[in-house]
Amino acid sequence: MSAVTSAQPPKEVDAGVSFVEEINHLLYAAKGNPINTCIQCGTCSATCPVASAGYMDNSPRRLIAMIRAGFKEQVLKANTFWYCASCYQCTVRCPRGIDIAELMYGLKRYTVWRSEYQEGLIGPSFSETFVKMIVRTGRSYEPVLATSYLFTYGLPEIIQEAQTATALMLKGRLPLLPARIKRLDNFRRMIRKIIPLGEPE
Amino acid sequence: MKTYAYFPGCSLEKMAYSYHQSAIETTRALGVELKELEDWNCCGATAYFHVDELLAFTLCARNIAMAEKEQLDLVAPCSGCYKNAYFAREALLHDPDLAEHINEALAEDNLQFAGTSKIHHLIEIFAFDIGPDAIKAKVTNPLKGLRVAPYYGCQILRPRKGKEDVERPRFFEDIVAATGATPVEYLLRLRCCGGALIITNRMAALSMVRNLLECAVRARADLIVTACPLCQVNLECYQKQVNREFGTELNVPVIYFTQLLGLALGIPPKRLGIGSELVAVMPAIEQALRTEPAPAAT
Ligand code: SF4
Numbered sequence A: 001m002s003a004v005t006s007a008q009p010p011k012e013v014d015a016g017v018s019f020v021e022e023i024n025h026l027l028y029a030a031k032g033n034p035i036n037t038c039i040q041c042g043t044c045s046a047t048c049p050v051a052s053a054g055y056m057d058n059s060p061r062r063l064i065a066m067i068r069a070g071f072k073e074q075v076l077k078a079n080t081f082w083y084c085a086s087c088y089q090c091t092v093r094c095p096r097g098i099d100i101a102e103l104m105y106g107l108k109r110y111t112v113w114r115s116e117y118q119e120g121l122i123g124p125s126f127s128e129t130f131v132k133m134i135v136r137t138g139r140s141y142e143p144v145l146a147t148s149y150l151f152t153y154g155l156p157e158i159i160q161e162a163q164t165a166t167a168l169m170l171k172g173r174l175p176l177l178p179a180r181i182k183r184l185d186n187f188r189r190m191i192r193k194i195i196p197l198g199e200p201e
Numbered sequence B: 001m002k003t004y005a006y007f008p009g010c011s012l013e014k015m016a017y018s019y020h021q022s023a024i025e026t027t028r029a030l031g032v033e034l035k036e037l038e039d040w041n042c043c044g045a046t047a048y049f050h051v052d053e054l055l056a057f058t059l060c061a062r063n064i065a066m067a068e069k070e071q072l073d074l075v076a077p078c079s080g081c082y083k084n085a086y087f088a089r090e091a092l093l094h095d096p097d098l099a100e101h102i103n104e105a106l107a108e109d110n111l112q113f114a115g116t117s118k119i120h121h122l123i124e125i126f127a128f129d130i131g132p133d134a135i136k137a138k139v140t141n142p143l144k145g146l147r148v149a150p151y152y153g154c155q156i157l158r159p160r161k162g163k164e165d166v167e168r169p170r171f172f173e174d175i176v177a178a179t180g181a182t183p184v185e186y187l188l189r190l191r192c193c194g195g196a197l198i199i200t201n202r203m204a205a206l207s208m209v210r211n212l213l214e215c216a217v218r219a220r221a222d223l224i225v226t227a228c229p230l231c232q233v234n235l236e237c238y239q240k241q242v243n244r245e246f247g248t249e250l251n252v253p254v255i256y257f258t259q260l261l262g263l264a265l266g267i268p269p270k271r272l273g274i275g276s277e278l279v280a281v282m283p284a285i286e287q288a289l290r291t292e293p294a295p296a297a298t
């Protein structure tokens, strides 16, 4: 068995497997220690630029406490992991060697598989749009990505984004056409070996 | 001449084309060849790892396998591409079952991962392979008097690869110093620019950008240099939005370290892509460029 998680939702767990065990299994591939070794010192939260600026509803330390207390519902509906910038500051500073950033990735995948995340977040639909685009062309393309989040913006933000985009366009920094790789047929066959779910379109 | 397989990544095609131009110009001037992978694919950025780790590793493995075919180490100028490729290789090396599974998929494109090519960030080539002394020896326009804030960001340093010190790196300062400019010391040089939050949580990212820029400006930086296209876009292209949202008056140029190097090596600004920024660069560097060109040191 490979240690890496695949595209399928995790199998329904036995009643005997607690939420914290489930989460530790998610992290099996990560090199860090299991979250049970957390001493709740708060280093992760203090060092986190997003939590310390007040944008996370639950800090990383608190999220770990909630997982260990089995507050599954509240954990899955937290914005913490979707607002994690993957900066790995917490990971390199945790005195117990827990890979907290990888935990955030794991929770993102867990909630994407179950389609169970806080409403109104941009992260999940942005990630899905991104993935579909790469499967189609092998390359990413900013203008398509924009459609996955602009509709959530208010008018003032849309105007600011449009001004930035126009300025970039005038400097020749926005692609007008999507790029694609050359061996796209091989590429798609390669992907279908990994996701055996028919056409990836 | 040392040759590397070069994986530019999606951003360098257009948004960060100046990084690509200046990377090619400066490596050539310093005797290193970057040979572009002939059919590279997107590394998956952060988004792919949010959805499916196995597929994300496969995407990275395809690029690595193409470098192996050329028998060259792989160089990525984007910190995100670098981190993804580096840790995908680690994962495949340490998990033979995973490697076998992914190799079955790669066979569809006549490729094979064996782990023979190492992964480097572009800045490592300058910092450790070429080295600050060799750079200094080729400098014809020392950027005297220019105060430059090197911005490391996250993924060149983190996560840790071994036991190295990720809290007190100096290699970026050393590169800046090699150009004759003065490296600015400021607190937030290793702090995150917000990354993809600029899309998924705009206000959080803008506030992170603001803190960083204000910190560098308070330390009297004339200019910030980055080694990642996403950092450059966040710190530069979103400055106007930061000013709008927070009432600040930030106007500090942000360029790639390869552009700074190129200027010191006497390469014309235009060939380094200077002029495609939203915050004008020339006013900050004109004075440094006007000083008498010194003869190349031996
Ligand atoms: S830094 Fe590590 S040990 Fe401390 S609270 Fe965070 S996860 Fe727990």
Ligand code: SF4
Pocket: A044, A047, A048, A049, A050, A051, A060, A083, A084, A085, A086, A087, A088, A089, A090, A091, A100, A101, A104
């Ligand atoms: S990796 Fe995520 S949780 Fe950890 S410090 Fe960075 S933003 Fe915060």
